Amino acid sequence: MTYKPFGESAILIEWPQIISKKILNDIRIFVAKIESENSENILELNFIYCSLLIIYNSKNNCFNEIKNTLISLYDNKLIVPAKSEKILWHIPVCYDEKFGIDLSYLSSEKKLSVEKIISLHCSVDYTVYGIGFLPGFLYLGGLSDKLYFPRRNSPRLNVPKGAVAIGGNQTGIYPQNSPGGWHIIGNTPISLFDVKKETPCVITPGDEIRFKAITKEEYEVIKIAQKQGSYELKRVIHG
């Protein structure tokens, strides 16, 4: 692990630069420890894959002070953070051609039936390695290599909110209408990011998600239930 200064009031902590659940878990435990300290000197935390960024109060602290505090916190085995359980979220996705506008293209290019693509996409528990790009956009690891497909040469100007897509070796959900270069295979009726809620994004880095295929009718029902606030995302706690 290395601790690097990142500008005048931030510190970047880097683990070996590989994508691994073990490293992600180590970061999560460290983050939980830091959060349990509730230090006024730590203003912001942001982690993704194998890096953790900490913005600190540079008026009261210098880089080395913060670094040393963090190192001893990391090494302290006595602090066991309470919030370390893993959560598996079930994300309903409608893969109907109404939403999955690139499914037939992908099917012919990959020489896989649409049903096979859907079952491959739903058969994995994806790891949330971080959130970035847009508020609530999850960086997911675990896509079956049978589904790898290069992103579009020219991005679409408007990908709808909730679109579930594949780009390169990644899959993801567009949390809001935005431009995007990935191939769209479905849509989820749930909002991944809601500024009106105290916790705008219930899914956090380190969690896992599983896609669950639903019909158009179920999609509409969930959409309405979500609007009324009566829909609860299914979650399984383990570990």
Add this chain to the structure above:
Amino acid sequence: MVKVLHPGFYSSIQDMGRFGYRNLGVPMSGAMDSISAGFANALLNNHKNDAVMEITMIGPKLIFMASTNLVITGAEMSAELNNNPILNYKPYPVKNGDILTFGKLKNGIRSYLAVSGGFQSEIILNSRSFYTGITSQGLLKKNDLISFKHQEINQTNNQQPKGTINTKIPFYDTNIIEVFNGPEFELFSSEEQKKVLSVIYTVSNDNNRMGYRMEEEAVKHTKSIITSPVLPGTVQLLPSGKLVILMKDAQTTGGYPRVFQLNEKSIAILAQKRVGEVIKLKLITAI
């Protein structure tokens, strides 16, 4: 309350930024030139984090519907109150019906308009800063009403705002952008490091609140990194050799090498540069 009669080119409400939601992918936002915004609040005895109006290139036309004090800082935009020219960095009392307009842009590109107590735009996730996708609007538009705390003007009381600041030479009247080493600076050879530092960069027309792209191709490369956090002021070196300097509305993570990091003052200086202006990077040592 103030009513927007004409929104100008790109006007928004900004405070010092949105903190605490970066791990959910929420950009920091906040005033691009936080130094000028800070001056504006200081001149009115406001809190440092009170929300100001950030005005870009072409100013809005506003009508005040209650009395307060105002001050304009940052770029010189030939402001007029009821057709009478007013000075930057000097507080003025305004009353119901007063009209504020802006004219020719003389220097810089971003002005900051503050009112006593700050603009009371909605607080979303701990901040009043506009950002599309988080707040209900990203820009001010015609007929918008923005509230502020009504304040009786009393010319004689000692609650009057502080005096003007001597700003004959604005702090942003320089082309030197101070930078620290970024996390991936060492990935490049010393020759490449020298090259990327020696180029005089020109601000391209691809510049906005998310980032400033430079024209020149400094060092072409094929290096990429596993997606990692970035900050306002992070300088990314694209494979094409061009630099992108991330600004306040930038996304929270990126996959290009981060060769430098600007300090807050350098972000403010850059925020006052327009297309075609040149900058020179100056490496300073961290800590």
